[in-house]
Amino acid sequence: MGGGGSDVAQMPVFDLEPFLEKCILKGEEPDEALKKQCEELAQCLKDTSALVVKDPRCPSNDNNQFLDMIESYFAQEDDEKKKDERPHFHYQVGVTPEGVEVPRCSMDPACLSDIAKQPEEHRAHVPKGADPKWRFMTRIGPRPTETKFKELNAEPVLPAHFPQWEGTCNNWGTKMLNALEVVAEMCAVGLGLDRKAFVEKMKNAPHLLAPTGSDLAKYHDIGTVFAGYHYDLNFLTIHGKSRFPGLYVWLRDGKRIPVKMPEGCLLLQAGKQIEWLTGGEILAGMHEVVFSDATKNAVAKAKEEGRSIWRVSSTVFGHIASDAILEPLGRFATEEANAKYKRCCAGDQVQEELDTIKLKPNGLA
Template sequence: MGGGGSDVAQLPVFDLGPFLEKCILGGQEPDEEIKKQCEGLAQCLKDTSALVVKDPRCPSSDNATFLDMLERYYEQPNEVKRPDERPHFHYQVGVTPEGVEVPRCSMDPACLKEIEKQPEEHRAHVPKGADPKWRFMHRVGPRPAETKFKELNAEPVYPEKFPEWEGNMTMWGTKMLNALEVVAEMAAIGLGLDRKAFVDKMRNGPHLLAPTGSDLAKYQDVGTVFAGYHYDLNFLTIHGKSRFPGLYIWLRNGNKTPVKMPEGCLLLQAGKQLEWLTGGAINAGMHEVVFSEGTKGAVAKAKEEGRSIWRVSSTLFGHIASDATLEPLGHFATDEAMAKYKKCCAGDQVQEELDTIKLKPNGLA
């Protein structure tokens, strides 16, 4: 994924600064103005499964430093990147080569039927086989001292030729995770839950900075699908701006919209764990990444300017802690919601999803 916000009329920009200054740094309880902003933010998640936010702690220059390094990493020959693979840890750390991750929808008859019913102008590309994208997974934040899900909380991988890797990954990953946690608090307030309802469950979660890499020299046909139609299995996903367009999201009303994020902003998308905790009040957002006419134009411009033509996403997956419980919270815990979103361990939900998208090798518990 990666990229950023559709038309401002559909996805307004929420400034996290006032909440950060008053309620987190200032230690105050939310006033009426802040509560109103929180309600607007929560409603946007309900309506679109997505948000565009601005966090004063996340400047564009830091995102650029991150993208520069990842472009250099992905430009390396495949044989240099392969030692960074960790398939025995479900590819939850290190590099995932192209042709490994399979969109869940491609094996889900209900999802394929959903695509079939979509109006032509809002129809997703039918996922066919594994995605032709690379991905690097890097853990962000502390891990639990004890967990039943050790493979979801593995030690990070550091590519040999990048001494700056740990510093840059930690810098940008921590900043995006901090922004995500502010959104989690504001969303909880706006949804009528305890302010810490989500962030308490995120503590020591298997959060992953997970930039994708798509080779736009190798795959340059309009319509090439780099990430097939899917939702994210985690709690909230946050992106800095990518240098190439191609991300499309589906709003709750079924409309497909391209992502064009304002400079200096971040895009968030609701994942399956947030859907679970809200009993479906917020849906996990469907999206895909495709080589579009806009991508083609951006590639031509990058070539003219001598820049990299690897499309790198600036993506972090925020998770509920592996050993925490997933179930509809507070007033979302209706009989109907509890029947559909059964109580389970977040780690079990993640492992089931990884198995489905072919990131959990056969024979691993």
């Protein structure tokens, strides 16, 4: 996804440095001021399913170096990129070509009904078939030595013509994942859970650095949908700033807003797994990526400056470990929540979602 647009008033920037310094690096418990910041952060996630944060360990130049490399990768011929395709691993490593990933909403009558009820000025584009975007999945962080879900924890794919690939991906992906883990701790504190409630379940999880690539030379009509209306299936998603606008998110009150990130900031979005663990206190955020007037203007500027017009996202999907249990935690484990969010392995939840969005090929267990 990535940032763009013009409305940032409802998205405050949370500085992670005070919590990072005191609680992560020094191992101390949060004081009252930090607890208040954690409560505000959790409340923002409840209200918007999104956060804008700043982490001193995630400088813009690292994001730019990563975007430069990914733009060059997606600019290759399609046949070259398809050498990196791994459908037998549910596309959870390597490249996913355009026209493969299908928004779940396009096959969900309840979701389509929700869109029909949205007021016109906040209505999502109705997803029609597969998205015209590419994606590349690279694992970030260690994987478990034993797991029931080997296909979700496969070895990474290294493209042939990019010797810097592994180093660049590990550098930027690890930094974004580290920021995400700080948010996970702060959110747990803000929700009144044990500070480590989320991060303990994230150990050895199938975290993925997963940039998308949309060819704005090929798809350049206003209203073209690159990522149809959907939520993310994982725990939390984090993005560095994109070079082209187009991401729209829905707040809990139903408003659709374009996302704009200040330079040097990161965007987080709530996924289905945090909804599960909080019994719906935090909802997986709905969003879409669309070619807008702002995208068109950014393309014109990029052409003038001789830059790439591939719209690349700088994205990490933070997951709960495949073999860890998903169920409402602590005070969220009400009878109603337990009935709606049934206890299961995170890996089973992921595989069900992948099957629905056509990333789990027929015949695979």
